[in-house]
Amino acid sequence: MTETTRRKGLSRRTLLKGTAGLAGLAAGSGAITGFPYVMSADPKVLRYLGTAVNEGDDISKQCLKDTGIKIEYITATTDDVTKRVMTQPNSFDVLDTEYFSLKKLVPSGNILALDAKKIKEFDNITPVFTKGMTPGGKKIGNQGTAPWKVLYLEGKDSKKFATSATEFVTLIPTVYNADTLGIRPDLIKRPISSWAELLNPEFKGKASILNIPSIGIMDAAMVVEATGKYKYADKGNMTKEEIDLTMKVLTEAKKAGQFRAFWKDFNESVNLMAAGETVIQSMWSPAVTKVRSMGIPCTFQPLKEGYRSWASGFCVSKGVSGAKLDWAYEFVNWFLSGYAGAYLNRQGYYSAVLSTAKAHMEPYEWAYWMEGKPAEKDIKAPDGSLLEKAGAVRDGGSYEDRMGGVACWNAVMDENDYMVRKWNEFIAA
Amino acid sequence: MTTSDEILQEGSPGVTRGSPKAQASLRPRLSPSFVSWLQAGPMMLVFLAFFLIPLVFVVIVSFWDYNEYQLLPAFSGRGYTDTFEGCIDKLPELCTIGRTYVMTLKLCFMVWAITLFIGFWVAYFLAFHVKSKTWQMGLSLLCTIPFWTSNVIRMIAWIPLLGRNGLVNSGLVKAGLINHPVEWLLFSEFSVVLALVHLFTFFMVVPIFNSMVRIDKSLIEAAYDAGASDFQTLVNVIIPLSKPGIVIGSIFVITIVMGDFITIGVMGGQQIAAAGKIIETRVNALQFPAAAANAVILLVITFLIITMMSRIVDIKKEL
Numbered sequence: 114m115t116e117t118t119r120r121k122g123l124s125r126r127t128l129l130k131g132t133a134g135l136a137g138l139a140a141g142s143g144a145i146t147g148f149p150y151v152m153s154a155d156p157k158v159l160r161y162l163g164t165a166v167n168e169g170d171d172i173s174k175q176c177l178k179d180t181g182i183k184i185e186y187i188t189a190t191t192d193d194v195t196k197r198v199m200t201q202p203n204s205f206d207v208l209d210t211e212y213f214s215l216k217k218l219v220p221s222g223n224i225l226a227l228d229a230k231k232i233k234e235f236d237n238i239t240p241v242f243t244k245g246m247t248p249g250g251k252k253i254g255n256q257g258t259a260p261w262k263v264l265y266l267e268g269k270d271s272k273k274f275a276t277s278a279t280e281f282v283t284l285i286p287t288v289y290n291a292d293t294l295g296i297r298p299d300l301i302k303r304p305i306s307s308w309a310e311l312l313n314p315e316f317k318g319k320a321s322i323l324n325i326p327s328i329g330i331m332d333a334a335m336v337v338e339a340t341g342k343y344k345y346a347d348k349g350n351m352t353k354e355e356i357d358l359t360m361k362v363l364t365e366a367k368k369a370g371q372f373r374a375f376w377k378d379f380n381e382s383v384n385l386m387a388a389g390e391t392v393i394q395s396m397w398s399p400a401v402t403k404v405r406s407m408g409i410p411c412t413f414q415p416l417k418e419g420y421r422s423w424a425s426g427f428c429v430s431k432g433v434s435g436a437k438l439d440w441a442y443e444f445v446n447w448f449l450s451g452y453a454g455a456y457l458n459r460q461g462y463y464s465a466v467l468s469t470a471k472a473h474m475e476p477y478e479w480a481y482w483m484e485g486k487p488a489e490k491d492i493k494a495p496d497g498s499l500l501e502k503a504g505a506v507r508d509g510g511s512y513e514d515r516m517g518g519v520a521c522w523n524a525v526m527d528e529n530d531y532m533v534r535k536w537n538e539f540i541a542a
Numbered sequence: 543m544t545t546s547d548e549i550l551q552e553g554s555p556g557v558t559r560g561s562p563k564a565q566a567s568l569r570p571r572l573s574p575s576f577v578s579w580l581q582a583g584p585m586m587l588v589f590l591a592f593f594l595i596p597l598v599f600v601v602i603v604s605f606w607d608y609n610e611y612q613l614l615p616a617f618s619g620r621g622y623t624d625t626f627e628g629c630i631d632k633l634p635e636l637c638t639i640g641r642t643y644v645m646t647l648k649l650c651f652m653v654w655a656i657t658l659f660i661g662f663w664v665a666y667f668l669a670f671h672v673k674s675k676t677w678q679m680g681l682s683l684l685c686t687i688p689f690w691t692s693n694v695i696r697m698i699a700w701i702p703l704l705g706r707n708g709l710v711n712s713g714l715v716k717a718g719l720i721n722h723p724v725e726w727l728l729f730s731e732f733s734v735v736l737a738l739v740h741l742f743t744f745f746m747v748v749p750i751f752n753s754m755v756r757i758d759k760s761l762i763e764a765a766y767d768a769g770a771s772d773f774q775t776l777v778n779v780i781i782p783l784s785k786p787g788i789v790i791g792s793i794f795v796i797t798i799v800m801g802d803f804i805t806i807g808v809m810g811g812q813q814i815a816a817a818g819k820i821i822e823t824r825v826n827a828l829q830f831p832a833a834a835a836n837a838v839i840l841l842v843i844t845f846l847i848i849t850m851m852s853r854i855v856d857i858k859k860e861l
Contacts, residue, residue: 192826199611199828217611217828318725324812326823367813374729374811381808384698388705390728529610533827534624534638540823541641541815 157440162187162194163209165379166425166462167288171495172453180447182440192325198223203432207441211425213258213327213523215283219272224428226266226281231442234449234466235285241516242286242424242465243278251517253422257331257349257524260286260424284426285445286465288457291420291515295386295396299410308332308418309339311393312366321385321394324375326536328523330356331421332395333363335520339418349524353531360535364542386411395421398461401508402500413508419520420509426465458482459495463512485511597841604834613830621835625820642815643843649731649806649816650799653738657795658788660739661746665787666780668747669754682751685744693804700737700809704728729811737809738799745798746791753787754780789855793848800844817843 161168161184173184187205189197195214197204202223210218218224229235240246245253245261255262263283265275274283296305301316311320311332322329334348337359345355366372373391376382382400385391387409396413404411427448429441447453454464455473459482464470471479477489485507492501509515526532572580607618629637636644664685672678688696703709704727711723726732757780765775781788803818810816817840824833 196825196828221611324807326827372811372813375813377807377812380698384701388701389707390701390705525610529827530624530829533823533829534627537642537815537820537823538638540813540819541638541645 157181158183159207160185160205161207162205167209175452182444202430206433208428212260213525215263216525223431225431229280229282233446237466247513247517249513254520256347257522259522284428286426288462289424290462291422291519293420294414295401296412296414297392298412300392305414306417307339308335308416311336316393318370319392320371321391323395324377333359348521350526356532360539364539415509419518422519423523456495483512600834604838606831608831621831645815646817652735653799654795656739657743657746661743664747665750668751734806734809737805742795745794749790750787753784757783785855
């Protein structure tokens with residue numbers, strides 16, 4: 114009897130210890146981030162929800178120095194960012210997200226459009242966003258959720274996208290890029306020039322695509338068009354029949370063992386390529402750079418059918434008003450004033466306001482990243498690590514060539530629900 | 543039985559040590575059953591608030607409708623009908639959900655069988671061959687090593703080992719056993735099972751070991767004295783007495799593997815279907831009711847498996 118009670122006492126103490134440990138663990142693991150912040154002596158704090166693309170410590174430090182605004186990053190994947198906006202719109206102030214998610218975000222009423230008149234550099238934003246053409250006048254492909262289709266709202270609280278320019282901007286543009294296939298030239302040993310190569314049986318078991326349904330299906334559509342099997346009216350907004358056709362092509366390739374693996378995460382894509390598990394796969398520019406910085410040859414291969422592009426920008430939560438809204442404008446204005454733009458350009462992305470970014474970059478950097486010229490000096494990443502030796506040329510060349518070659522934009526389809534079901538079927542096949 | 547007084551005293555040992563007599567007269571007597579409720583209460587509340595109520599919500603939401611950006615709280619069976627789409631008109635070919643569950647159950651069975659085999663013998667070794675308690679503790683701790691690193695690191699670490707140019711392949715090629723690197727070592731059912739076994743054998747070892755150390759050694763001696771062989775002792779004495787541990791371990795492993803999609807995703811190169819993966823894809827597309835419907839289906843199937851297993855052994859009685 115005494116033994117039982119004693120054991121009970123013991124277990125109670127261990128339980129207490131355990132709970133304390135658990136709480137500590139939760140705090141330590143960062144599970145408690147994103148709680149409403151507590152007003153401190155310095156109240157200029159903005160909670161910034163976004164993906165890792167724009168979120169650099171250097172950017173937030175510089176911002177604090179220049180404006181006194183403290184940025185608290187809440188980092189999530191693109192899907193989780195959207196989920197959070199839908200379910201917890203009061204858990205953030207500034208939102209950094211991609212244009213294609215606007216089709217879901219705007220009807221939800223959880224975000225607030227910004228006033229173009231209060232954005233100092235708005236008129237200097239690259240015509241890629243406003244007109245759908247490059248500064249040099251090249252027309253950009255408008256399939257999918259191209260930014261200029263969803264850039265403006267009809268009114269302040271409107272849920273309709275305006276067809277012409279208004280002062281109510283859904284997302285103030287910040288960063289964008291043109292994506293294509295990454296290849297291992299040392300293992301392929303021949304020139305690659307078409308999306309069709311992704312499903313070429315020559316690379317059986319050595320290819321990969323993105324395991325994000327809406328993006329994966331567009332890469333597949335690029336392949337289908339490249340092989341001449343079918344021409345889509347809009348790859349970013351397929352009909353049910355088109356979805357069936359595209360998934361059929363993908364399913365056949367999967368069953369034949371074309372794909373080594375699908376990737377979902379930046380590091381996964383780097384590992385697959387660096388380890389030689391794959392030799393051709395859809396990829397992001399900084400991931401290619403990362404593989405190359407490991408001393409492994411990797412090319413972000415320009416293809417004749419063009420690039421699949423994406424873009425993101427800033428808006429604020431519907432709960433933001435008063436002084437906080439002013440800080441948000443101050444922050445967005447600061448973001449477009451050059452430092453951040455140069456930082457993003459040096460990673461291989463593109464800044465929305467080119468003139469200010471240029472002022473913050475060395476001429477040789479600008480020439481390499483933006484003009485497609487051979488590097489005069491070694492090219493360094495923002496953190497100072499060596500990216501390219503002098504003499505290297507950027508894959509795909511200049512800004513004009515790369516952005517001018519965009520064929521379609523990341524998108525959410527009208528038949529999204531059907532597409533997701535088909536994607537699950539494809540994975541199970 | 544423990545009386546309520548003893549429990550109360552245990553709860554406040556400092557006071558008890560003072561003057562037990564005065565204590566007894568001051569305290570109102572609580573009925574033993576009330577005290578039991580009091581003890582079970584906190585856990586019950588936690589269970590209710592963080593498990594049962596959310597679960598009820600999941601079931602409710604699974605019958606809602608939805609559009610691109612919001613839940614529509616009107617009754618709809620769409621989550622379920624979409625999930626079972628094509629299950630009848632595609633016959634005899636399996637529909638998506640059918641294929642997914644066949645794959646999930648197959649992986650589950652393989653992992654269960656292998657972890658049970660390995661786990662049983664590790665526990666057997668620890669319980670019967672390691673004599674000192676310290677060594678038993680030390681060796682059990684060794685089994686937790688797979689948990690020392692994060693899931694992601696563990697996954698990535700398999701590539702240099704099992705990959706096309708990994709250690710195993712280059713070793714086999716150098717040894718002249720194969721001419722070309724074998725592909726099925728990674729991103730295959732093999733690698734999924736390997737990773738799951740590596741992770742979850744521990745969940746088998748602990749409960750089985752726990753059952754085995756409680757076996758009265760004299761029973762085993764009696765078996766030998768009665769002329770039983772090693773094998774007969776194992777089959778007729780040790781295995782039946784370890785059954786509760788085996789069942790508890792099996793429940794751990796099966797429930798974890800049924801719901802797993804991260805390990806299956808990473809080790810299977812995202813090309814192997816998993817019940818959990820369907821839910822994830824739906825949630826990411828903001829189709830919460832469809833995700834909830836799939837969660838309910840997964841729950842029902844897992845629950846059926848566990849009910850069947852607890853039919854084999856009455857865990858409550860054995861404990």
